[in-house]
Amino acid sequence: MFVSNFVLVISALIYGAAANPYQLHPTVNSGSSLEAFEAAEYKLAWLIDSKNYTAFGEVLTNDVVYDSTDLGAYGGRSEGLEQTVAAIRSASAGARVSHIVTNSLVFDAITPTKWRTDTYITWSHWVEDALDDITKTFRIFYRCDDIWVLQNGAWKLQYSKVYNMGYGAEAPFYGKKS
Numbered sequence: 001m002f003v004s005n006f007v008l009v010i011s012a013l014i015y016g017a018a019a020n021p022y023q024l025h026p027t028v029n030s031g032s033s034l035e036a037f038e039a040a041e042y043k044l045a046w047l048i049d050s051k052n053y054t055a056f057g058e059v060l061t062n063d064v065v066y067d068s069t070d071l072g073a074y075g076g077r078s079e080g081l082e083q084t085v086a087a088i089r090s091a092s093a094g095a096r097v098s099h100i101v102t103n104s105l106v107f108d109a110i111t112p113t114k115w116r117t118d119t120y121i122t123w124s125h126w127v128e129d130a131l132d133d134i135t136k137t138f139r140i141f142y143r144c145d146d147i148w149v150l151q152n153g154a155w156k157l158q159y160s161k162v163y164n165m166g167y168g169a170e171a172p173f174y175g176k177k178s
């Protein structure tokens with residue numbers, strides 16, 4: 001037991017990354033490029049899905065407005081960083097969540113530091129003891145008509161208007177878990 005723990009500690013020291021595998025590379029993921037913008041979108045999804053509620057200020061502006069009222073009971077509207085993080089937290093409570101981010105388009109580079117963009121998201125949401133209850137376990141395909149701004153080298157979401165691309169929500173398990 002002691003020996004295996006010792007080996008683990010030594011491995012963590014040698015492979016620094018293993019000690020904290022969840023640190024984003026600071027320069028690769030920043031800047032004004034399209035890649036940096038897409039990395040910011042992935043980072044937002046990663047923070048939501050890993051329930052990392054302390055770092056949202058790195059990807060949302062203080063005055064962010066998030067409007068997913070088009071999703072009916074599955075959505076809502078929030079204003080400001082604090083309210084938006086609280087809404088994300090309560091939406092994910094007791095669930096596993098996955099946000100797959102694809103199809104990023106820049107509609108309008110309003111200025112070099114303010115873009116209007118369109119992004120497709122596949123949102124899966126699972127509650128382990130309610131896999132056959134579509135109000136708790138579901139999948140929604142949506143698109144976001146967004147405004148992103150570059151603040152101190154980091155792309156941040158300032159406004160998001162969400163549209164359901166399908167009808168209502170879908171049941172990923174199509175009935176009871178076998």
Ligand SMILES: *[C@@H]1O[C@H](CO)[C@@H](O)[C@H](O)[C@H]1NC(C)=O
Nearest residue numbers: 020022023024050052055058
């Ligand atoms: C939360 O995100 C921050 C900022 O990206 C990161 O430094 C930190 O390691 C993350 N925390 C966890 C527990 O993953």
